[in-house]
Amino acid sequence: DVKHTIYECPLDLRRDKIDRLVVDHLGIDSPTPDLADWEDFVERVVNPKHSVDIAVVGKYIELHDAYKSIYESLTHAGASHYTKVNIIRVDAEAIEQHGARHVIGEVD
Incomplete structure (x- = not known):
């Protein structure tokens, strides 16, 4: 459920570990992403x-x-x-x- 903006979707997917589920299902070796910049952007959109x-x-x-x-x-x-x-x-x-x-x- 998106609370404020569509830009929260990647954070929600990460929180629910859906990103890891997809990567594992596809057999992709992927490090855990650093979403700090994205979190900052979402914060700016949600709380201007x-x-x-x-x-x-x-x-x-x-x-x-x-x-x-x-x-x-x-x-x-x-x-x-x-x-x-x-x-x-x-x-x-x-x-x-x-x-x-x-x-x-x-x-x-």
Whole structure:
């Protein structure tokens, strides 16, 4: 069960020794991984010290997967600075109709 984020999955698999089960089943000689850096990353994602609002403007903004790599890169960049990134999705047509200041004036 993932508590907060998908990034916890490797830690959960390790905790439940599923990684070792798979490695043993496949007959792979593998040392125990050092997950300290990963644990640090997850800690930054789950317990950020700051937050920032960032608008992502796009033509197909209603299609979440169309901008998935952008959302993930912002999450990673935020985590490196102990910051939660709140993504505000903005349809490009809304800016054309109402102007950028009106549509995204409240974001950081």
